[in-house]
Amino acid sequence: MTAIKHALQRDIFTPNDERLLSIVNVCKAGKKKKNCFLCATVTTERPVQVRVVKVKKSDKGDFYKRQLAWELRDLTEVDAKDANKENPEFDLHFEKVYRWVASSTAEKNSFISCIWKLNQRYLRKKLEFVNVSPQLLEESVPSGESQSVSGGDEDALDEYQELSAREEQDIEGMMEVCEYAISNAEAFAEKLSRELQVLDGANIQSIMASEKQVNTLMQLLDEALSEVDTIEGKLSSYEEMLQSVKEQMDHISQSNHLLQLSSTNNLRLLDDITFLVNYMDLSKGHIRALQEGDLSSPKGIEACINASEALLQCMNVALRPGHEKLQAVKQQQQLFCDLRDSFSRRLTNHLNNVFVHQGHDQSSTLTQHSELTLPKHSALHRDLLRYAKLMEWLKNTQREKYEGLTGTYVDYMTRLYEREIKDFFEVAKMKMAATLPRKESALKQDTESLHGSSGKLTGSTSSLNKLAVSGSSSRRSQSSSLLDMGNMSASDLDVADRTKFDKIFEQVLSELEPLCLAEQDFISKFFKLQQNPNLSGSQGNGSDADGTTRPPHHGEHRHSMSEKDTVRLMMNSIFHCIEVELNTLIALGDKMDSFHSLYMLVKMSHHVWTAENVDPASFLSTTLGNVLVTVKRNFDKCISSQIRQMEEVKISKKSKVGILPFVTGFEEFAELAETIFRNAERRGDLDKAYVKLIRAVYMNVEKVGSESLKTPRDVVLMENFHHIFSTLSRLKISCLETERREAKHKYTDHLQAYVITSLGQPLEKLNHFFEGVEARVAQGVREEEVSYQLAFNKQELRKVIKEYPGKEVKKGLDNLYKKVDKHLCEEENLLQVVWHSMQDEFIRQYKHFVGLIGRCYPGSGITMDFTIQDILEYFSSIAQSH
Structure with a gap:
C-alpha cells in the first residue's frame, strides 16, 4: 500500500x-x-x-x-x-x-x-x-498551540514529505564542499555534527556578549511603560470631559428633535386644514344656485351647472386617512348630500314638466295634408341640450332619478312621435292613392282597408299581363277586363304615375331618416350615452354617493348594457310605429301595382346602405333592414306571380296568336326595371329575376306554339323569339346575353323551318320528275345517259315544263303570299322578311332544276318557261300589290 x-x-x-x-x-x-x-x-x-x-x-x-x-x-x-x-x-x-x-x-x-x-x-x-x-x-x-492535529505529532499525518527546491540546493552545496560526503557518510555526519557544535557555541557567546544591550533595552522599555501610564491618565481626564459634553449634546439633540417634530406636525396640520378648506368648502353662491337657481333661463342653468360640478367635486374628493372621523367633515358631507338630494328633486321635477308639456303639445302635429313633411324638433333638442351637463351630473349622482327621467322622456316622446308619424303616413297613403286613375269610392275603400294595419296586408299581385291570346289587336282593352279587384295591370299604369309613387316613397324615407338620426344624436348627447361603454363604481351597483345602499330600480338592468344598446332600446321604444307604418305603406303600394316593389326595393336598399355606413347597429339601420326584407319578399312574389300567369295563359282558337302578351309584358318589365335599377345597389336581385322570367318566357312560348291550332307552331315561335331578340338587343342587358343569342338562334331556325314548310314544292310535277332523275343517277346511271331512259327522255321533260308557264307560277306565288299574310301578325312586321326568304328558297330550287337540265340533257336546248329575273319580278310585284 x-x-x-x-x-x-x-x-x-x-x-x-x-x-x-x-x-x-x-x-x-x-x-x-x-x-x-x-x-x-x-x-x-x-x-x-x-x-x-x-x-x-x-x-x-x-x-x-x-x-x-x-x-x-x-x-x-x-x-x-x-x-x-x-x-x-x-x-x-x-x-x-x-x-x-x-x-x-x-x-x-x-x-x-x-x-x-x-x-x-x-x-x-x-x-x-x-x-x-x-x-x-x-x-x-487548543487552537492557540502550534500542534498540528493531535499531540503535536505532524509526522502522524506526514509519513512522507518531499524536500523543497531550496532545501535540495543547500544539501547539494554542502555535499560539494565535502568530497567524501557520498563515499563516507559517517565521516560526513561527524563533520556536520562538529560544525553544529561550533555554531551553537558561537550563538551562546553572542547571546552573552549582547547582555548589556538587552539590559539597556529593558530599561528603555520600563521608561516607555511609565510614559504610557502618564498618557493614559491624561486620556482618562479628557474622556471624562468629553462625556459631560456628550450628555449636553444629547440633550440639545433631543430638544431639536422635539422642535422639529412639532414643526412637522404643525405643517401637516396646516396642510390638512388647507386641503379640507380648499376641497371640502362650497361657496355660498353655489349653494344658493343649487337651492334657488332658475332652471328655465340660460344664465340660471349655467350657474346650476357650475354649482353641481363643484358639488360633485367636493363629494368625490379623496379624503386622507382619518379625515372621515372629523366632526366637521361629517357635517360638511351631510350638507353636500342634502344639497344633492334637494337639487336632484328640483331638476327632476323641472325636466319632467318639460317632457310632459312637449308630449301633450298638439301644435307640432297640425300638418297640412298637402305637404308630405314631418315636424322638426330641433328647437326642442336645442333647448334640452342646455341641460345635458346636468343630466350627466344626475347620472353620476342619482342614478334612480336619472332612470326615471329617461323613462318619462321615452313615454311622452313616444306619444308625440306616434301621432306625428301616423299623420305623416296618412298623408303619404292619400298621395299614393291619388296617383291611380281610379274612382273615388274604390280609392277610399283601399285606403280605409289599409288604415291602421300592422303591415301584414298583402294585396293580390298585379301582373305583367292577364291576357288571353285572342288576336293581335286591342290587347289593352282585353287586359283591362281581366283586372283583379282592387288591382290594375302594370300596362294600365302610366309611367308618370309610377314616377309619382317613386317620388312619394323616396320623400317618406328622406323625411324619416333625418328625423331618426337627429333624435338618436340628441339622445346620445342629452343622456350622455356616448362616452363610457360600461357603467361601474358604487353608483352602478345600487349605492348612492354617500355609500348608503338603495333598493334596485326597475331600470337597473340597464347598468349591465352598453351605451349603444341603451340608445337602441330607447329608439325602439320611441319609434316602434315606424316599421309598422312602413310595412302598411309598402302593402298599399304593392296592392296598387306590384311593379312598385321595384321602386321600393331600390330606394329601400339605398337607404339601408346609407344607414349602415353611418352606424351598422343603429336603430335606423336595423329598422330599414327589417322593412327591406318585406320589400324583397314582395319583389320575389311579383316575379313568381308573373311566372305563374305565364303558365296559366290560354290561347284563342279563333284568331291567330301573334306576339304573346307575356312577351310584351316582359319587354315592359325590362324597360321599367332598367330605368329603375340604373346604378342601384341591388342590381344582383334584378339579374336573378331576369333569368327566372326569361326562362319562363321561353318555356311558355314553346308551350303556346305547341298548343296553337290556327297559327303554325313555327310562326308563333319565329315571331315571339324575334320580338324577344329585338328587345334584348335594344336594352343590352348584360346578364341576358346568352339568352339573347339563344333567341336569335331560335328565331332563325323557326323562320327557315316555316319557309320550307310553307313554300313546299311550288313546281310539284317538275320536282317529282327531277327526283326520278336523281334516283337514276344514284342507281349508277351516268348523268348524260339519263335522257335515254324512256320515262325521263327529252320529250317527257318538255311536257312537264309546259305545265308551268310563268303566268301559272305567278298565280301560285300570289296564293302563297295570301296564305303567309294570314299566318303572320301585324305587330312584328315580319311578312316581308318571310317573303324574301321564300324568294331565296324558290330561286335555289330553280337553280337546282336548271343545273340538272344542263348536266343530264346537254345540247337539248330545253329551258324553263321563266327566268330568275322573272321570278324576282313575280315576288316584287306580288309584295307591292298587297
Whole structure:
C-alpha cells in the first residue's frame, strides 16, 4: 500500500500541488468488484483546501487516473455502519450518499481517523460521525498551540514529505564542499555534527556578549511603560470631559428633535386644514344656485351647472386617512348630500314638466295634408341640450332619478312621435292613392282597408299581363277586363304615375331618416350615452354617493348594457310605429301595382346602405333592414306571380296568336326595371329575376306554339323569339346575353323551318320528275345517259315544263303570299322578311332544276318557261300589290 501511495503522490497529486495524507482501497457497495482508491488530500498553497479524491486504475492497467473529487466542506456525515464490530462498509454523505466497502477494516478506520483530524484542523463546520468507535476520534487540540492535529505529532499525518527546491540546493552545496560526503557518510555526519557544535557555541557567546544591550533595552522599555501610564491618565481626564459634553449634546439633540417634530406636525396640520378648506368648502353662491337657481333661463342653468360640478367635486374628493372621523367633515358631507338630494328633486321635477308639456303639445302635429313633411324638433333638442351637463351630473349622482327621467322622456316622446308619424303616413297613403286613375269610392275603400294595419296586408299581385291570346289587336282593352279587384295591370299604369309613387316613397324615407338620426344624436348627447361603454363604481351597483345602499330600480338592468344598446332600446321604444307604418305603406303600394316593389326595393336598399355606413347597429339601420326584407319578399312574389300567369295563359282558337302578351309584358318589365335599377345597389336581385322570367318566357312560348291550332307552331315561335331578340338587343342587358343569342338562334331556325314548310314544292310535277332523275343517277346511271331512259327522255321533260308557264307560277306565288299574310301578325312586321326568304328558297330550287337540265340533257336546248329575273319580278310585284 506504501508503494501505491508513493506512486499516487508522484503521478497524480504532486503535479496538482497536493499532498496525499491517507488512502483506502474500496469498491461500491452492492455492485461487482471494481476496486478504486479514496484519497484524503490537502493543497500545498494557502488557503489550504481539503478534498476527498476518487482514483481509479486505467482500463489498460498501467497507470492511475483521477476520476472524481469532493470538497471536505461539502461532506455532512460519515457513517461507519457499526462501532462495536469490524465492518468494512462505510458511507460518505455529500450532495448524495456514497456507499463504499473497504478492502480491510483497518484501512477504513485509518481513513475515517484521518478525515476526523482534517475536520478538526481545517474546517469550522464539524462533521457528524455516526457509528464510529470513540477510540478513533481523538480530542481536538487548543487552537492557540502550534500542534498540528493531535499531540503535536505532524509526522502522524506526514509519513512522507518531499524536500523543497531550496532545501535540495543547500544539501547539494554542502555535499560539494565535502568530497567524501557520498563515499563516507559517517565521516560526513561527524563533520556536520562538529560544525553544529561550533555554531551553537558561537550563538551562546553572542547571546552573552549582547547582555548589556538587552539590559539597556529593558530599561528603555520600563521608561516607555511609565510614559504610557502618564498618557493614559491624561486620556482618562479628557474622556471624562468629553462625556459631560456628550450628555449636553444629547440633550440639545433631543430638544431639536422635539422642535422639529412639532414643526412637522404643525405643517401637516396646516396642510390638512388647507386641503379640507380648499376641497371640502362650497361657496355660498353655489349653494344658493343649487337651492334657488332658475332652471328655465340660460344664465340660471349655467350657474346650476357650475354649482353641481363643484358639488360633485367636493363629494368625490379623496379624503386622507382619518379625515372621515372629523366632526366637521361629517357635517360638511351631510350638507353636500342634502344639497344633492334637494337639487336632484328640483331638476327632476323641472325636466319632467318639460317632457310632459312637449308630449301633450298638439301644435307640432297640425300638418297640412298637402305637404308630405314631418315636424322638426330641433328647437326642442336645442333647448334640452342646455341641460345635458346636468343630466350627466344626475347620472353620476342619482342614478334612480336619472332612470326615471329617461323613462318619462321615452313615454311622452313616444306619444308625440306616434301621432306625428301616423299623420305623416296618412298623408303619404292619400298621395299614393291619388296617383291611380281610379274612382273615388274604390280609392277610399283601399285606403280605409289599409288604415291602421300592422303591415301584414298583402294585396293580390298585379301582373305583367292577364291576357288571353285572342288576336293581335286591342290587347289593352282585353287586359283591362281581366283586372283583379282592387288591382290594375302594370300596362294600365302610366309611367308618370309610377314616377309619382317613386317620388312619394323616396320623400317618406328622406323625411324619416333625418328625423331618426337627429333624435338618436340628441339622445346620445342629452343622456350622455356616448362616452363610457360600461357603467361601474358604487353608483352602478345600487349605492348612492354617500355609500348608503338603495333598493334596485326597475331600470337597473340597464347598468349591465352598453351605451349603444341603451340608445337602441330607447329608439325602439320611441319609434316602434315606424316599421309598422312602413310595412302598411309598402302593402298599399304593392296592392296598387306590384311593379312598385321595384321602386321600393331600390330606394329601400339605398337607404339601408346609407344607414349602415353611418352606424351598422343603429336603430335606423336595423329598422330599414327589417322593412327591406318585406320589400324583397314582395319583389320575389311579383316575379313568381308573373311566372305563374305565364303558365296559366290560354290561347284563342279563333284568331291567330301573334306576339304573346307575356312577351310584351316582359319587354315592359325590362324597360321599367332598367330605368329603375340604373346604378342601384341591388342590381344582383334584378339579374336573378331576369333569368327566372326569361326562362319562363321561353318555356311558355314553346308551350303556346305547341298548343296553337290556327297559327303554325313555327310562326308563333319565329315571331315571339324575334320580338324577344329585338328587345334584348335594344336594352343590352348584360346578364341576358346568352339568352339573347339563344333567341336569335331560335328565331332563325323557326323562320327557315316555316319557309320550307310553307313554300313546299311550288313546281310539284317538275320536282317529282327531277327526283326520278336523281334516283337514276344514284342507281349508277351516268348523268348524260339519263335522257335515254324512256320515262325521263327529252320529250317527257318538255311536257312537264309546259305545265308551268310563268303566268301559272305567278298565280301560285300570289296564293302563297295570301296564305303567309294570314299566318303572320301585324305587330312584328315580319311578312316581308318571310317573303324574301321564300324568294331565296324558290330561286335555289330553280337553280337546282336548271343545273340538272344542263348536266343530264346537254345540247337539248330545253329551258324553263321563266327566268330568275322573272321570278324576282313575280315576288316584287306580288309584295307591292298587297
